[in-house]
Amino acid sequence: MSGFYRVLPQPVMSLLILGLWLILAPAPTLGQVLIGLILAIALPWATRGFWPDRPRLTNIGAALRLLAVFLADVIMANLVVARQILGPVGRLRPAFLEVPLDLRDPFVATLLGSIVSLTPGTVSAEIDRERWVLQVHVLHLEDSAEAVALIKARYEAPLRKVFRC
Amino acid sequence: MLMEILVSLLILVGGAFALLGSVGLARLPDFFMRLHGPTKATTLGVGSVVLAALVHGGLGEEGGGLRELAITLFLFITAPVTAHLLSKAALAERRRQERTQKQS
Numbered sequence: 001m002s003g004f005y006r007v008l009p010q011p012v013m014s015l016l017i018l019g020l021w022l023i024l025a026p027a028p029t030l031g032q033v034l035i036g037l038i039l040a041i042a043l044p045w046a047t048r049g050f051w052p053d054r055p056r057l058t059n060i061g062a063a064l065r066l067l068a069v070f071l072a073d074v075i076m077a078n079l080v081v082a083r084q085i086l087g088p089v090g091r092l093r094p095a096f097l098e099v100p101l102d103l104r105d106p107f108v109a110t111l112l113g114s115i116v117s118l119t120p121g122t123v124s125a126e127i128d129r130e131r132w133v134l135q136v137h138v139l140h141l142e143d144s145a146e147a148v149a150l151i152k153a154r155y156e157a158p159l160r161k162v163f164r165c
Numbered sequence: 166m167l168m169e170i171l172v173s174l175l176i177l178v179g180g181a182f183a184l185l186g187s188v189g190l191a192r193l194p195d196f197f198m199r200l201h202g203p204t205k206a207t208t209l210g211v212g213s214v215v216l217a218a219l220v221h222g223g224l225g226e227e228g229g230g231l232r233e234l235a236i237t238l239f240l241f242i243t244a245p246v247t248a249h250l251l252s253k254a255a256l257a258e259r260r261r262q263e264r265t266q267k268q269s
Contacts, residue, residue: 023231078182078209081201085189094198117245118208123200124245125252137197137252 010044010051017043051107058164066158070115073154077120084121084139095141096125099134099148103156105165109134115155122151172221179213182206196255204248211240 008014021036022028044051084092103109106129113124116136126135138147189202215233222230 020235023235074205074208074212077205078185081189081205082182082185085185085192085202085206089192089194092193092198094195096197113249114242114245117204117248118241121201123197123204123248123252125197125249125256135256137200139198139201 008041008044009048013044014040059162062158062161066155066162069154069158070119073119077118080120081139092140093142095138095144097122097136097138097141097144097147099136099151099156101132101134101156102152103160103163103165104132105163108159108163108165112156112159115159116151119155122147168220172217175213175217175220179210179217181210182213183210186210197252200248200252204244208240208244212237 005011018036018040021039022032025032025036101109101112103112106127109127109129109132113127113134116122116124116134121139123137123139124134125137128135134151136151141147183206186203186206189206190199193199193202215236219230219233222233
């Protein structure tokens with residue numbers, strides 16, 4: 001088993017790379033499959049130093065539920081931002097917000113940061129991995145405690161369920 | 166006919182959101198606020214255009230629409246990473262300015 005992970009440190013990523021290569025290739029010929037295979041083995045191997053540990057996707061159901069919530073929120077986010085951009089800009093109250101994290105996995109923290117960036121009113125500015133705080137910029141802040149609680153309940157809790165961390 | 170209307174609508178919506186992102190970039194007053202427009206609007210903007218291509222080409226197209234799916238995936242990965250790096254750089258720059266102001 002350990003030998004398997006030495007050749008393929010990120011099996012899921014390898015599969016993704018191979019799949020994406022074949023999708024992007026003009027035609028799935030033998031040569032393209034070979035190039036895809038080489039990339040699928042070489043890329044995770046070359047970047048293995050940047051992946052300190054393997055967070056495991058353990059709860060597919062929770063992942064799908066989070067994906068559905070996320071996609072709906074992306075559409076909402078666009079409508080909200082559109083209204084704010086076209087509305088009276090001077091009335092917006094931008095602010096930085098610190099979200100204390102319960103999760104302790106750098107990969108999942110990055111994922112949370114990305115989700116926050118694409119969902120209503122917030123862009124993640126920095127992930128502090130010493131204090132485990134996510135710094136978020138809010139375009140229009142009304143209640144900071146409420147905003148923090150929303151991010152934690154809506155995205156962090158499900159993410160922790162998905163990766164069990 | 167119905168398909169053509171749907172495709173046109175999706176392209177229009179996509180174009181509108183892409184435009185909105187740029188308008189936000191121009192109208193909003195400071196760097197961090199400006200980040201919000203392009204980060205969000207482009208995802209739905211390009212997302213709609215890709216969806217239009219998917220409806221137009223249908224599943225009969227070579228690749229079966231998987232290529233459009235890959236474009237969406239790349240976009241959703243790269244947009245927040247770009248925003249994150251930009252704001253990280255801006256934060257560092259602001260701290261540096263604050264330090265030099267204190268010193269002078």
